[in-house]
Amino acid sequence: MSLSQLVYLSVEADSFSKNDLEQLLIGARKFNSTHDISGFLVYLDGMFLQCLEGDKKAINDLYEHIKCDFRHKECQLVFEKAIDERVFADWSMGFTHASKDDLEKYGFKSVSDFVTQNEGKTHPALVFMSSVINSSNRF
């Protein structure tokens, strides 16, 4: 298996309710756990920041499928890279809310920093995800 990690950003098409998010997560976790896919989803004031980890083909196929989901738009690949180990091994799809204030709190001007900054060992998008995960009630 060629282990890979993919992060993308998107914008919700219509406002997601708590129930909409729960239904999305139930389906995602069921599929991901049977396909050995792990990851984390951050709902960021109407945007999604999602990390998918697993076999390269499996996560690329899933990303292509997710891109077609009418519930969100403007999918933008942040990065994809080969990895030796997973960051979110314990999550078939972890989830937390974050707000745009969290961007500033953790040193980012906007989500475009995730796409433009790519120096150092840990990608800024993953730094942000880890920061909000550690400070929130994820489920």
Ligand SMILES: Cc1cc2nc3c(=O)[nH]c(=O)nc-3n(C[C@H](O)[C@H](O)[C@H](O)COP(=O)(O)O)c2cc1C
């Ligand atoms: C932001 C977002 C993230 C999603 N993440 C996943 C995921 O990790 N795994 C998954 O199977 N489906 C995920 N989905 C749902 C898929 O887009 C799709 O609805 C699901 O695979 C069912 O597809 P089907 O209706 O063609 O069977 C996500 C959808 C959105 C909007």
